[in-house]
Amino acid sequence: MPPTFEPSSSESQPYPEERRIATVLFADIEGFTQIADHMDFEAVSDLIKEVWLRMDTIIEEHGGHVDKHIGDAVMAVWGAPHGSEDDAERAVTAGLAMQAALADYAAHSPRPGANQLKMRVGLNSGPVLASYVGRRGEYTVMGDTVNVASRLERVAETGTVTISDSTYRLVRGLFRVRSLTPVLVKGKTRPLPLFAVESALTQPTRVRYRGAGGLETRMVAREAEMARLSELHQRSRQGRTPLLALVRGEAGLGKSRLLLEFTSQLEADEPSLTLLSMRGLVQASRVPFFLWKSLWFNRFGLSDNDLPEAAREKFLRGMQELWGSRSGPPMAEAAHFIGSLAGLDWPDSEALGAFRDLPEARAQRAFVLTRELLCRMCAAGPTVLALDDLHLADEGSLDLLTSLLTPAAEPLPLFILGSVRPGFLRHRPALNDLAHMVALNPLPANHDVVAAAYPSLRGQSEGVLTELAQRAEGNPYFLEELVKGWFQSQSAVSTGELRARLPDSLQATLQARLDAVSSGARNVAMLASVVGRVFWTGAVQAAGTAKTPTGTRLLALPAESSNGDLHTSLTELARGELVFQRVGSVFTGETEYIFKHSLLRDVAYERLPHKHRKVYHLAVARWLEAHAGPDFLASVAEHLERAGEYAEAARQSERAAWFAQSRGATKEAAWLLDHARELQARPLGTGPLSSHSGD
Secondary structure: OOOOOOOOOOOOOOOOOOEEEEEEEEEEEOOOOHHHOOHHHHHHHHHHHHOOOOHHHHHHHOEEEEEEOOOOOEEEOOOOOOOOOOOHHHHHHHHHHHHHHHHHHHHHOOOHHHHOOEEEEEEEEEEEEEEEEOOOOOOEOHHHHHHHHHHHHOOOOOOEEEEEEEHHHHEEEEEEEEEEEEEOOOOOOOEEEEEEEEEOOOOOOOOEOOOOOOOOOOOOOOOHHHHHHHHHHHHHHHOOOOOOEEEEOOOOOOHHHHHHHHHHHHHHHHHEEEEEEEEEEEEEEOOOOHHHHHHHHHHHOOOOOOHHHHHHHHHHHHHHHHOOOOOOOHHHHHHHHHHHHHHOOEEEEEEHHHOOOOHHHHHHHEEEEEEEEHHHHHOOOOEEEEEEEEHHOOHHHHHHHHHHHOOOOOOOOOOEEEEEEEOOOHHHHHHHHHHHHEOOOOOOHHHHHHHOOOOOOOOHHHHHHHHHHHHOOHHHHHHHHHHHHHHHOOOOOOOHHHHHHOOOHHHHHHHHHOOOOOHHHHHHHHHHHHHEEEHHHHHHHHHHHEEEEOOOOOOOOOHHOOHHHHHHHHHHHOOOOOEEEEOOOOOOOOEEEEEEOOHHHHHHOOOOOOHHHHOOOOOHHHHHHOOOOOHHHHHHHHHHHOOOOHHHHHHHHHHHHHHHHHHHHHHHHHHHHHHHHHHHHOOOOOOOOOOOOOO
């Protein structure tokens, strides 16, 4: 009679059997077999033990779990039994550290045969089943993600770290990578895109948000648009003035996704590429030169509440790296003027001294030196500027962008890629004449598109896929949320039942997605929506603890607003891919998040009772006053206006106007002053004048 397996007690199996998102690493050390042919097996054993001690230590130091050793190979896992937001980043960093450590060991170890050792490393990310196996109840992870990681290690180049497309999507912008020839591996019907990780980037190429790595979503039916962008990029390399390409489309059609996929492809194909990127926000549409400030702050690692001396030092250090050694204006002068646009003060600058009372002239000089900096960057290597949601940019940032497109003596072969909503160019005739438009239309509403975009749905019937495609009406964001809702339900239904269950609109789908999370997470999403599309934990905490004049708390955070439960709710929202956590933050010590889409943020906000919103906006205004610098004065004023505090909102709007004027942002200053006068004349009890503070 064969033995039966009886599960061990919960004490010996502390982790549940569960599906998790993980990054799996396989590493195989080459050379042991050849060494074993002419060395005593005890000496070989000692060598193996010493090498694996070093490798295992690196894995564990980077938060990984050593799953098993198989002779001269190791399997390690990030994301099981415990997970974190940066599992993929830690795993790739560990792979690089393992290669560096083995190379150092091979070069310096006195052990015979050590100098012959080399290693291959392969990583893949995705869903796994974590469980216990065997009579000894060994904890391990299983599934296609593990199999693919093992096969990537086998095809990896010796001495490199090779990652799959799914891992690359989780770490892009953090490492310098190069694209490899796609490889067909066992069990797959088409070649897999692969990437070799060369090194960590010293400066980030974009604002990065951590995803949960859940549902695999592929961009489909955008080959023509990608080809058009590639053609325009090649043309820009040969030109003397920047080439501006604008991806235009309605909300939800995938403008941001197209920009992300195209710039990621450029980074992988051209490791020497310098990418500068930033996103426009309604929250910052009246902040002077916000787009450029955010771009440089992200690039140089600055936070809004850095001490002035520390901020200046970081900015100078970053500028020195980009400025180079070519003759021309001194680097310090350029840093002072460009930094002044970003809100940095240089009290001892002789260069700025002549412009103390000429803010507009100072801004124009900063425009000239920004062009000089970009010329130097383009001379050093291909450079791309990616500006998402450009229609939300402040007027000063758009003026600087327009000035770059003006022909000048020195060539500037810069590719500028932006995304805009229809109607953006009506108020920007100068850009309208210069921009190359790439129109984004709805996707074909057929089952093939759904199957290609979501591999996990390929087992479903053609009728189900067709119903999903037709209900989404070619809107990729609508389709994605429908598919996520489908997986959340975890129920097999007929096509007719599915037709009756599917929401009729994107708004209804987003409402259903919010309904599917816990009440605590839903409350947090609504409170966060008061802050805007981008929000910070401290601001959410302030809104959640706000009370009416009678002492009543309206919509409290989970478990009486404890920080631990706020974190739990935000983690739930992040795992549902409703929000994403930023790597870094505008404010030091505050975790920053962004709603996946502005439409989702709007749906969350609309769930708040109108009679309670004033209390939340006032709390957020007070939080910003306590934590933010003058750049946020316009945002403070808008929250005060939403709170019905019109007199105070007018004063803050006036302060924001004078601040904008001091920076040379005359258009923002004029609007803010006019708005302050309107607020002063606003009778009590009437609604706000300005647009909503979200996106």
